[in-house]
Amino acid sequence: MSLICELSDLQRLYHKRVPKMFQGYCESGSWAQQTLALNQSDFRQILFRQRVARDLEPRSLKSQLVGHDVKMPLALAPVGLLGMQHADGEILAAQAAEEFGVPFTLSTMSICSIEAVAAKTQKPFWFQLYVQKDREFTKKLIDRAKAAGCSALVVTLDLQMIGRRHADHRNGMTAPPRLTLPNIIDIARRPRWALDMLKTENRQFGNIQGCATGVDDMNDLMKWTAGSFDIKLSWEDIRYFRDLWQGPLIIKGIMEVEDAKECVKLGADAIVVSNHGGRQLDGTRSTISTLPEIVAAVGDQLEVWLDSGIRSGQDIIRAKALGAKGVMVGRPMVYGLGAMGKQGVSKMLQIFHEEAELTMAFIGHRDISHIGREDIVFRKDSF
Ligand code: FNR
Numbered sequence: 001m002s003l004i005c006e007l008s009d010l011q012r013l014y015h016k017r018v019p020k021m022f023q024g025y026c027e028s029g030s031w032a033q034q035t036l037a038l039n040q041s042d043f044r045q046i047l048f049r050q051r052v053a054r055d056l057e058p059r060s061l062k063s064q065l066v067g068h069d070v071k072m073p074l075a076l077a078p079v080g081l082l083g084m085q086h087a088d089g090e091i092l093a094a095q096a097a098e099e100f101g102v103p104f105t106l107s108t109m110s111i112c113s114i115e116a117v118a119a120k121t122q123k124p125f126w127f128q129l130y131v132q133k134d135r136e137f138t139k140k141l142i143d144r145a146k147a148a149g150c151s152a153l154v155v156t157l158d159l160q161m162i163g164r165r166h167a168d169h170r171n172g173m174t175a176p177p178r179l180t181l182p183n184i185i186d187i188a189r190r191p192r193w194a195l196d197m198l199k200t201e202n203r204q205f206g207n208i209q210g211c212a213t214g215v216d217d218m219n220d221l222m223k224w225t226a227g228s229f230d231i232k233l234s235w236e237d238i239r240y241f242r243d244l245w246q247g248p249l250i251i252k253g254i255m256e257v258e259d260a261k262e263c264v265k266l267g268a269d270a271i272v273v274s275n276h277g278g279r280q281l282d283g284t285r286s287t288i289s290t291l292p293e294i295v296a297a298v299g300d301q302l303e304v305w306l307d308s309g310i311r312s313g314q315d316i317i318r319a320k321a322l323g324a325k326g327v328m329v330g331r332p333m334v335y336g337l338g339a340m341g342k343q344g345v346s347k348m349l350q351i352f353h354e355e356a357e358l359t360m361a362f363i364g365h366r367d368i369s370h371i372g373r374e375d376i377v378f379r380k381d382s383f
Contacts, residue, residue: 002289004347006355007153007311007332014337020186021171022084023301026334029278030163036232036278039309042286045379046318049107051364059357061368064271065326066248066303068153071101072353073326073368074316076333076345077277077307078128078154078252083111084175085338087196090206091120093337097347098123100353105154105328108141111175113206114148124151128252130159141207143246153245154272155238159252160231176203181319196341197260239266250305252328253280255290257297260304270303270325276306277330288319295323313355320368 004010015023029036056296060073076097082089090112097104098121105126106117117125127145132138145153161336176197177183187194195362197203230237242249251263252272262343263271273291275284306319319327332352360368363375 004351006028006351007335007348008288010332010335010339010344010348013344014335017190018085018338019177019183019193020328021168021173021177021183021192022081022338024167024171026079026331026338027083027229028165028167029282029283030165030280033278033282034047035275035282035284038286039275039278039288040311042288043309043318046288046321046376047379048314048359048363049315049375049377050362054364054366056361056364056366059361061353061356061360062254063326063368065103065305066250067267068103068151068248069101070103070326072316072356073320074352075103075126075328075348076328077103077303077330078105078107078110078111078156079330079334080109081111081175082107082109082334082337083200083206084191085334086341087201088112088120088340089220089337090117091202092265092342093333093345094121094125096336096349100349102349103152106150108207109203110206110218112202113209114141114144114150116202116206118148124149124279125152126152126250128154129241130156130259131230131233131241132228134228138241139244141239141347144207146245150220152269153252154239154250155241156252157233157238157259158255158274158276158280159225160233161227163276163282164226165279176204207294209245216376222302234364235262237268242266242268254294255284255287257294260294260298264301268302270305271298271305272305273324273329274307274328279339287323291319291322299323301359313352314359316352316356317363317368317371318376320371321373325371329374 003362063073082117094104094117094287103126105128107128108130248269250270251268253274254260254271273287287306291306305326306324310327310329316327330382332348336348
């Protein structure tokens with residue numbers, strides 16, 4: 001544990017412990033992976049203004065996200081198949097989040113079901129919805145989330161079809177993995193993963209079981225998604241879900257001002273400026289370069305968050321400086337989980353918290369809400 005200093009340490013351990021096909025599923029982007037790269041490199045264009053001789057006690061990152069008190073302005077992003085990265089992955093990540101004091105978001109495409117996560121956690125978690133053509137089924141998912149006490153609904157709008165992810169095709173991604181010779185050899189080198197997986201019953205898609213019968217490999221999953229996710233989605237449809245869900249509504253996958261304005265019109269509480277971690281439309285801008293114009297257009301009418309590319313507590317401060325109310329993280333959670341289970345997710349959160357708090361102090365603030373545009377400069381005039 002003491003050798004884990006930063007996220008890349010968890011990532012290294014993750015590479016040792018998790019089967020290659022799930023590493024590929026987590027780490028790759030779509031097409032040429034340009035957006036995946038930009039999401040991180042554009043953060044490096046933002047430089048801090050260092051201040052000195054300030055009173056820096058006490059310090060706090062405490063914030064509110066859609067009315068929830070959080071220890072820092074970060075929520076764990078919805079990640080499909082988390083239960084394949086580590087047995088019972090969704091349960092362990094949710095437990096780590098609730099102990100730390102940040103929200104966990106359960107994906108529609110999770111391995112552990114809504115009910116399984118609710119049974120093993122004390123505090124409410126959030127549920128992420130993919131809208132399906134079968135409105136009754138979609139409504140049932142919302143009802144299940146309500147019955148489980150979920151305290152916010154995250155509707156993801158950028159995956160009505162799946163982006164081209166070559167790594168998954170090349171790796172023959174299946175959940176659980178098909179026992180081919182290369183897979184058996186790969187898994188044999190990762191005995192802890194395999195033993196934990198044998199002990200759990202959570203090895204299928206927990207929320208879509210039954211309706212996704214026959215979904216076996218990535219091709220099947222793409223066909224199933226193409227057949228069941230609603231490509232004809234309209235803002236009217238989203239309004240229908242707004243009416244079904246009385247709690248906080250967060251719309252994820254917004255990259256353009258016009259779409260952000262639609263979210264305001266339908267009464268969303270927050271939007272996540274997200275390109276799905278560079279996994280959907282490759283060639284879009286990075287989220288951090290898109291954030292300022294969206295904050296300027298709608299930031300006074302709903303909460304504007306960001307995800308895609310956050311890899312340290314310093315990145316949280318960079319996003320705050322450009323006006324994000326909060327951030328979500330996907331892959332950092334997966335690295336922690338795959339590396340060390342629940343303890344690894346806690347470690348990632350602890351590292352990000354320490355890094356954010358220290359950076360905040362160096363730029364002269366005691367409270368994260370005081371961070372603003374004046375605390376940074378751009379390295380080159382790229383956005
Ligand atoms: C995701 N993401 C995602 N989003 C969502 O709304 N539902 C989902 O089921 C998934 N599944 C998923 C799987 C994996 C392996 C990854 C990496 C991502 C997108 C996720 O919520 C988030 O937008 C990105 O992960 C943010 O980018 P970073 O933090 O991974 O750079």
